[in-house]
Amino acid sequence: MHKLLIIDDDVDFLEITSVYLKDKGYAVETASSPEEGLQKTKSVEPDLVVLDVMMPEGYEGFEVARNIREQLELTELPIIILSCIHDRKQVPYRFAPDKDYLPIDVFLDKPVKPEVLLEKIEELLGERRVNPSQIL
Amino acid sequence: MMEKYDVIVIGGSAAGLTAAQTARRHYPDKKILVIRKEERVLIPCGIPYIFGSLEGPKQNLIPDMAYEKMNLGLQIDEVVNVDREKRIVETKNGQFAYDKLILSTGSYPAMPPIPGHEKEGVFAIIKDVDYLTRLQDKLHAVKNVVVIGGGFIGIEIGDEIKKSGVENVSIIELEEHCLSQSYDEEFCIEMEEHLRSRGIRILTGSKVMSIEGGQQVEAVKLADGSTIPAEVVILGIGAVANSDLAKKIGLRIGLTGGILVDRAMRTNDTHIFACGDCAEKVSFFGGQPSPLRLASIATLEARVAGANLFGIRREAPGTIGVWGTAVGEMGLGTAGLTEKMAKAHGYNVVSAVNESVNRHPGKLPGASKIKIKLVFEARSGVLLGGQIRGDASTGEITNAISACVQSRMTAEQIAMFQLGTHPLITASPIAYGIVNAAEAAIGKMVK
Numbered sequence: 172m173h174k175l176l177i178i179d180d181d182v183d184f185l186e187i188t189s190v191y192l193k194d195k196g197y198a199v200e201t202a203s204s205p206e207e208g209l210q211k212t213k214s215v216e217p218d219l220v221v222l223d224v225m226m227p228e229g230y231e232g233f234e235v236a237r238n239i240r241e242q243l244e245l246t247e248l249p250i251i252i253l254s255c256i257h258d259r260k261q262v263p264y265r266f267a268p269d270k271d272y273l274p275i276d277v278f279l280d281k282p283v284k285p286e287v288l289l290e291k292i293e294e295l296l297g298e299r300r301v302n303p304s305q306i307l
Numbered sequence: 308m309m310e311k312y313d314v315i316v317i318g319g320s321a322a323g324l325t326a327a328q329t330a331r332r333h334y335p336d337k338k339i340l341v342i343r344k345e346e347r348v349l350i351p352c353g354i355p356y357i358f359g360s361l362e363g364p365k366q367n368l369i370p371d372m373a374y375e376k377m378n379l380g381l382q383i384d385e386v387v388n389v390d391r392e393k394r395i396v397e398t399k400n401g402q403f404a405y406d407k408l409i410l411s412t413g414s415y416p417a418m419p420p421i422p423g424h425e426k427e428g429v430f431a432i433i434k435d436v437d438y439l440t441r442l443q444d445k446l447h448a449v450k451n452v453v454v455i456g457g458g459f460i461g462i463e464i465g466d467e468i469k470k471s472g473v474e475n476v477s478i479i480e481l482e483e484h485c486l487s488q489s490y491d492e493e494f495c496i497e498m499e500e501h502l503r504s505r506g507i508r509i510l511t512g513s514k515v516m517s518i519e520g521g522q523q524v525e526a527v528k529l530a531d532g533s534t535i536p537a538e539v540v541i542l543g544i545g546a547v548a549n550s551d552l553a554k555k556i557g558l559r560i561g562l563t564g565g566i567l568v569d570r571a572m573r574t575n576d577t578h579i580f581a582c583g584d585c586a587e588k589v590s591f592f593g594g595q596p597s598p599l600r601l602a603s604i605a606t607l608e609a610r611v612a613g614a615n616l617f618g619i620r621r622e623a624p625g626t627i628g629v630w631g632t633a634v635g636e637m638g639l640g641t642a643g644l645t646e647k648m649a650k651a652h653g654y655n656v657v658s659a660v661n662e663s664v665n666r667h668p669g670k671l672p673g674a675s676k677i678k679i680k681l682v683f684e685a686r687s688g689v690l691l692g693g694q695i696r697g698d699a700s701t702g703e704i705t706n707a708i709s710a711c712v713q714s715r716m717t718a719e720q721i722a723m724f725q726l727g728t729h730p731l732i733t734a735s736p737i738a739y740g741i742v743n744a745a746e747a748a749i750g751k752m753v754k
Contacts (some may be wrong), residue, residue, distance in 0.1 A: 280554070
């Protein structure tokens, strides 16, 4: 059974998403702050991390992603960012996976349909996994 | 009463307009409407030149005459939703029924989450006349500009800004060389030296750690601890699909964030097609997802989507990656894989370089040295890619090589070309670059 870690300061989101993903056959752990998220990434050893950005208002999630890669040296751990930052900030550009500046696998905008999140998790954990950061 | 169209295209840039024109050519009797939100549409590849060679964004617009000439309806409006069940496009100002819908909603510039990216004076390259006019106005009053990203957007914008009179222009590239995704080292170095000779500072292998200052940007801090003063910072690190509308209406999205399409450019809704920067792409070489966003791909996909609306007539072969760039007198072109990229893809390669002059004799006016590198798969001899350095003629040589790549031609077939030449417009028939590079590669293959 694959183990997922969801890091988000919205506890309602954590609960709803956990129930949904557990129902789909995953073991799910949660963390509600960037610090707890990083600590649990180390202790729980998840197969995939779903990560919020604004916890609560800044760009904490980006920092967590960088720390997972650089501090914990988990270069292969799939990371999905799930954030409303584009909508909230109304910016005319997009944050996107970048092997150096934003080392994640997938960026999804909230709100996301649960089946879309599930599809991305399955893609990243599947046998035919394509690591987006290694796309040439 | 709601207007009904056979075809509605959402988006009016390179892909949208091409898709609409193609639909008209293939289906002369159909009623076609393009809905776009921009009053005026910028020529995407012309954007760098508004900062130096042109007077401003208003000189870099796609003319609207095609709409009248080809009997295409045009609605300047913003699409807010699509009712897929009833096949209705809802805009801010009305509703339009469709039989077939093409999404060509383009892309967003990518923004790296570098601390300080929100400061005043930090600009992405957004296809918006007012935004770019603001950037242009700001550039008139500054001394120090930093461009982050040494791809073609970065080097072209950097050079144009320098040309406009800004004192210090620096380009910061993370990779070992500018343009290294699409050119082998020897071509990258030539372009870097050329840029330096034009007064531009090039810093490669350099990572930006933060954008410094108060409310207004003052400097860029690099990983080695050094800082570069900057009143304007421009981000040129690439583009990501704008698939917002597709996500909202429940179309499937691919791994790189584009709208998932098949080779006929159909989405998972049989009445909806997608093309251009908003569509997910696969590489011509091996079929993996491709992050490239180029006009060459966008318009090809548009010609596929437009032709396939009422019956499949074409299929997209995947992304070759053909494009050119130019700085001053120097042109560079690339099509397909570089030697480095081909090896990274797992190919066993043979490459050859040829240098010739594009007039004969070479003393004729307008003569220029042309360097061509061709990369072949070693066993089959199939052409995987080519790179060219030269003058303005580089552009069409690049396209000739792209046609060879797309046709999966071998070195032997290229060596057997029948070439038309003329002293004033081409290289000599006995020193013709593409042919001689292919012959040199064959020499290496038979050893």
